[in-house]
Amino acid sequence: MFGQVIANNFGLFAQGYLTTILLSVSALAAALAIGALMASMRVWGGPVLSAIAGFYVEFFRNTPLLIQLFFFAVVLAPANLGITRDAVVVAIIGLSIYTGAFATEAIRSGILAVDPGQIEAARSLALGPVATIRLIVLPQAIRTVIPPLGNVASALVRNTSVAYAIGAREFLFMGILVQSRTFSPEPYLGILLGYWSLTIPLAIGLSRLERRMVFAR
Amino acid sequence: MTAVRRVRRSASLLGGYLGLAIVLGAIVVLVAAGVLSERRWAPFGDIRVWQFLGQGLWVTVQIGGVALVISLVVAVPLALARINLHHSVRWIVVGWIELVRATPVLALVLGITLFMPRDWLEPMWSATLALTIYTSAILAEILRAGIQSIPTGEVHAARSLGLSYVLTMRLVVLPQAFSRMMPALVSQMITLIKDTSLVSIAAVSELAGFARSTHSFYGNPAETYFVVACIYFVINYTLSRVARRLELQRAKEPPVVIPGGLDQESGRVV
Numbered sequence: 143m144f145g146q147v148i149a150n151n152f153g154l155f156a157q158g159y160l161t162t163i164l165l166s167v168s169a170l171a172a173a174l175a176i177g178a179l180m181a182s183m184r185v186w187g188g189p190v191l192s193a194i195a196g197f198y199v200e201f202f203r204n205t206p207l208l209i210q211l212f213f214f215a216v217v218l219a220p221a222n223l224g225i226t227r228d229a230v231v232v233a234i235i236g237l238s239i240y241t242g243a244f245a246t247e248a249i250r251s252g253i254l255a256v257d258p259g260q261i262e263a264a265r266s267l268a269l270g271p272v273a274t275i276r277l278i279v280l281p282q283a284i285r286t287v288i289p290p291l292g293n294v295a296s297a298l299v300r301n302t303s304v305a306y307a308i309g310a311r312e313f314l315f316m317g318i319l320v321q322s323r324t325f326s327p328e329p330y331l332g333i334l335l336g337y338w339s340l341t342i343p344l345a346i347g348l349s350r351l352e353r354r355m356v357f358a359r
Numbered sequence: 360m361t362a363v364r365r366v367r368r369s370a371s372l373l374g375g376y377l378g379l380a381i382v383l384g385a386i387v388v389l390v391a392a393g394v395l396s397e398r399r400w401a402p403f404g405d406i407r408v409w410q411f412l413g414q415g416l417w418v419t420v421q422i423g424g425v426a427l428v429i430s431l432v433v434a435v436p437l438a439l440a441r442i443n444l445h446h447s448v449r450w451i452v453v454g455w456i457e458l459v460r461a462t463p464v465l466a467l468v469l470g471i472t473l474f475m476p477r478d479w480l481e482p483m484w485s486a487t488l489a490l491t492i493y494t495s496a497i498l499a500e501i502l503r504a505g506i507q508s509i510p511t512g513e514v515h516a517a518r519s520l521g522l523s524y525v526l527t528m529r530l531v532v533l534p535q536a537f538s539r540m541m542p543a544l545v546s547q548m549i550t551l552i553k554d555t556s557l558v559s560i561a562a563v564s565e566l567a568g569f570a571r572s573t574h575s576f577y578g579n580p581a582e583t584y585f586v587v588a589c590i591y592f593v594i595n596y597t598l599s600r601v602a603r604r605l606e607l608q609r610a611k612e613p614p615v616v617i618p619g620g621l622d623q624e625s626g627r628v629v
Binding site for chain 1: 374375378379457458460461462463464465466469470473474549553554556557559560567570580581584585587588591592595596599
């Protein structure tokens with residue numbers, strides 16, 4: 143009967159599902175922080191900081207996540223830097239840095255999309271630089287930045303599966319584990335349904351939001 | 360003034376290569392100074408290591424090339440079906456595209472290589488099939504956006520001049536749509552090249568797989584993965600510069616306005 147194998151191994155599936163959510167949420171938070179910092183460096187940082195942030199974005203965007211995770215797994219291991227051997231921690235660090243590159247680009251384009259005339263107008267109305275950014279730039283930038291950041295988040299949820307390769311016990315790992323024990327196709331269908339339960343609501347919410355944003359302008 | 364701007368522009372266009380050169384130069388200096396282990400970096404002074412990695416790169420190019428070409432061919436009917444089919448059957452195409460897009464690529468690669476009988480398809484081509492399924496769904500969406508950005512007036516004009524639907528698509532709509540979707544297409548190519556590394560998890564050896572053999576022979580995983588990352592970077596960064604070029608060229612063309620519709624490029628209501 144369908145569902146039997148999944149029910150028998152429900153604990154493993156639940157643990158993997160929660161790990162995938164943990165990976166997504168913590169890497170997203172860190173990626174947003176990296177993105178905000180790097181985008182500020184890129185836009186307001188002067189030639190040196192801007193070049194560093196630019197190289198960060200280009201390098202991590204154009205390299206496979208898998209290679210990055212392998213690299214971090216080795217470098218962070220006790221034999222080298224000695225920071226951690228926990229695959230989930232390595233995956234969070236790797237995913238944050240990889241996703242941070244995409245977040246930087248999204249946030250940067252949001253900042254640049256604000257009409258410079260708006261900033262000039264705010265400044266000539268005697269708003270200070272901080273007040274200008276807080277009251278004029280950010281509210282408008284957030285509006286343009288949310289749809290692309292949503293895409294980044296949705297890609298991140300799917301990318302957490304790559305952590306399987308460094309042995310993080312996330313959802314795909316558990317599914318393949320159960321599959322190799324039972325030789326049944328059922329765990330695999332469980333994996334697909336599990337990922338869809340995360341990514342499809344995200345995609346629907348995003349397209350709703352996007353439609354509303356377009357008309358709000 | 361213009362000379363300064365030109366220098367600055369070429370610096371920003373080629374900044375990635377410059378950054379890479381600085382990082383590699385720093386590594387050479389640090390190895391010479393004895394900060395980084397010479398034993399672990401020495402293999403990359405040997406031409407045979409590069410020939411070996413080159414073999415892996417050739418497999419990557421084969422997998423990526425085949426997946427790209429087949430995806431392009433499959434994406435056209437998928438996009439046209441999504442646009443034209445009656446809504447009672449269209450949901451099948453929409454559902455397929457959306458489900459594939461909502462699936463992690465690695466889950467597709469592992470699933471298909473796991474369940475495909477080996478005498479039907481070798482693992483390498485099963486993995487390529489998985490990448491093709493994913494890429495064709497994305498390309499279909501890109502193509503749909505491209506087709507729908509062509510003003511309907513052009514289609515009506517072509518049809519009223521007596522062109523059949525197929526000829527209208529072939530001569531009027533698709534050439535323009537393809538030229539508009541070129542930047543998006545090139546960035547999808549970059550994603551595809553990055554995703555080919557995932558097939559090494561399904562025991563198919565391409566560049567990432569050959570990297571594993573290299574470092575298990577020389578005992579230098581961190582260094583090998585860094586060098587391989589640089590190889591991917593040079594290829595993908597070059598492609599991304601091409602995409603950027605195409606985008607700048609497109610920006611010179613007058614924007615297309617669809618009365619009462621949605622401007623696909625800026626997302627504004629016209």
